[in-house]
Amino acid sequence: MINRRSILLSAAALAFAATSASAQDYKAKYPELTFAVVPAENASGVTERWTPFTAYLSKELGVKVNLRIANDYAAVIEGQRSGNIHLASYGSASFARARLTGVKTDAFANDINIDGSTGYYSVFFVKATSPYKTVQELKGKNLGLVDPNSTSGNNVPRFELDKMGITDADTYFSKVVFTGSHENAMLALSQGTVDVVANQWTNDGDSTLAQMITKGMLKNADGSVMKKDDFRIIHKSAPIINGPYAYSSDLPEELKAAIRKAFEEAPTKDKAAFDKLSDGQKKGFHAATTKDWDATIDLIKFVDALRKKKAS
The missing domain is CATH 3.40.190.10 (Periplasmic binding protein-like II)
Known part of the structure; x- marks a missing residue:
């Protein structure tokens, strides 16, 4: 006999199966992800700072996350352009440059300072x-x-x-x-x-x-x-504005959602790994969108105009 309860249970089971299938789909397509950061310090310091966090991301996403220490901001931009980098820690200007030059990358978070500000x-x-x-x-x-x-x-x-x-x-x-x-x-x-x-x-x-x-x-x-x-x-x-964390626009929506969730929960799920990133000087990740850096794009256009003026 079919009743309302059995219909609801069947719908819930189908939804769970669809969600599980989607998760499996992205894991099959992206068994590994590359997360690039630019060294603000020497390479060994960057490795020590970021390795616990990438291990945390691997656990939460269910796929291996590889840390890549880029030589400079240009390497991150070109890596995302070519599809070799899936996640990146950008500076505001380098993210604006990536967007201006057609890189398919979307901001999803940036750091929250101890005082609650994001700049x-x-x-x-x-x-x-x-x-x-x-x-x-x-x-x-x-x-x-x-x-x-x-x-x-x-x-x-x-x-x-x-x-x-x-x-x-x-x-x-x-x-x-x-x-x-x-x-x-x-x-x-x-x-x-x-x-x-x-x-x-x-x-x-x-x-x-x-x-x-x-x-x-x-x-x-x-x-x-x-x-x-x-x-x-x-x-x-x-x-x-604090520089963004950005993922490639072409990643599956389920994977993007999982990445956002992992970042949001990092300060509580793995406080030690999170605190290591900034010597305990940040309190979390702020949910952001690409449009938050529109003003930075205007700044880059201004600086480019200065260079052209000098060249002429």
Whole structure:
């Protein structure tokens, strides 16, 4: 005899079977995923920081997640374009660049800071012993940047310089050096290779400088370990939205949903792995959409216009 209860049970069973089949479908098509990050620190530090989290993702998604440490932001962009990278940790500017150049990638989350905010700053650092109080005083000196596609290490600094009337950094400064990573930029400043450097900063406890100070990576000429007080910020930008985590647009919807869920639950399901990512300086992941970076795309267009103007 067919009754309402049996119909409901049959419907529930069919729904469960469909969901299970969908999950199996994505696992069959994507038995492995590649998650790319750009090194803000040395390769061993990146591996140590990200390996527990990728292990957590593997467990939650039911497929192996491989960590790829990209050489630079351009490698992440091209990796997603070619389909070799399925998940990526982007900077805001590199994500905007990827979208502008037609990469099929969608943002789904970004970091939440300890204070609940979802942004950070680009700052100009000098040594505390230097006489410089403003960026304008550094005309003819050496400027250290990070990477052409870095948000806080190139694009926002150039935007900030333009607001100061410095429309061509390459002629205003004696030399402009791309150091390759946020850590390398701070090392260049500490060693005197450059006189001022652009870098990322959220607060005194959450920045590349803070991480390097904790590790004892910055040293004076006599070998003594440097402290935060040995550096000084002479300019801070307006807030920048934290860079996104993004997945390839072509991934199955069931897999995308599983990825979003895994990120959302990470702070409670594997707190140790989550805290390792930021030395305990983040409180979770904020659900985001690609449109959240529309303003960053406008920034990149502005910086591109500056380059074209200089070239002409």
